[in-house]
Amino acid sequence: MTRALGFAFAALAGISLAAQRPALSDAVSAYVTVDAPVVALVNARVIDGTGAPPREGQTLVLRDGRIAAMGDASRVRPPAGATLVDLAGKTVMPGLVMLHEHLYYPVGPGVYGQLGQSFSRLYLAGGVTTMRTGGNMNGFMDLNLKRAIDEGRAAGPAMDATAPYVNGANTFMQMRSMAGPDEARRQVAYWADMGATSFKAYMQISKAELGAVIDEAHTRGLKVTAHLCSVTYAEAAALDIDNLEHGFFAATDFVPDKQSDVCPGQARAQQAMALVDESSPGFQALVRTLVEKRVALTSTLTVFETLTPGRPVPPGQDVLLPLLKEQFAQNHRRTSENTSSAYRTLFAKGMALERAFARAGGLLVVGTDPTAGGGVVPGFANQRALELLVEAGFTPLEAISIATRNGARYLGRDADIGTLATGKQADLVVIDGDPSRVIADVRRVDTVFRQGTGYDPAKLVASVAGRVGLW
């Protein structure tokens, strides 16, 4: 089957699922502050996610989970009986569409705690209304939680749930080691049958296995992303991969004497990347290949920031279980004292290369990756990701588009979500401020609307505060 046909199937499935607006359980309703048949948001500043400048004095009418009307107050009148919400001084922007999220977190040496219950609430509180989990270490939790959210039994974003990682021989205790392309194909088929809607390949996969994964997934209209090492970005592009994770931090294309199908180690890949000049013919050729093959690139600066000396403690630490908070604080201290860390120069280089990819016409998307040594806290980190995109040289409006429209485009759901317009799903974030001027205002979330229902971020956060790490 051609790739284009596969994408069309995925897009249709997305729209039909989104059309169902479930009745919310009492447990979910506890976080809801706005729930009415017709809601009119008035006096709003609108950032629509397309990159267009903000518009002042806008009215949005929400009905049946959709934006029934949107425009200047002089043109769009709140219908009789609508619940009015005055947003003077506030901004409405699309809900975030974040593509490298996880429902697990590092809690001990090589151990990843399964924190889907608290994470899904934190993601929603942070303004994330749609997310893709980028690989899982649990098996069925991503799928079960996605269903619970779809059915109104749990609070959280719409989820593109990935299968467990597809990887070659590896030493992770919670990850399978596949042996060959036939096994890879069977693993994809099994998880697709179980309901997984995307796949994430990992560092030790072989070209033959990755090719089988991509072929089997595309046959089913599903997409594949990867955190690569054994396979280069150019090789994966030639195999028709859809997406690559971690900007260029995981590219082994520039490692001298890179051996086929062998991961030279993340450190060597990053040493090579530190020396890459964005104007060099080699880098430009790789970018051209990715753009021509329409391979999206996911920026995950939030996780690399935790590895970089001299950076601030990431936001949201207080919601963690005290032991986990202290564990990361120790890691952060150790990182700051590491005078020889490659990340001292690598972090800025990574930013520059991602910017070059986007400027060359590549589809840059974004996610947070709450893994590595901890400290990346869902929801809070999604907001931090926008700040880091601005630090990387994007304007605030560009950063917002990357985190909304671009993610929706990648998922094939941009007709429905990712930007604000009449007829689109009412997934939006109300910000107490103007993030088009001060990107840090994205931290000031007033209300998160998903399918037209308004959630209180403070209540969502309070429901897990101090216990993130247990469940």
Ligand SMILES: [Zn+2]
């Ligand atoms: Zn990850």
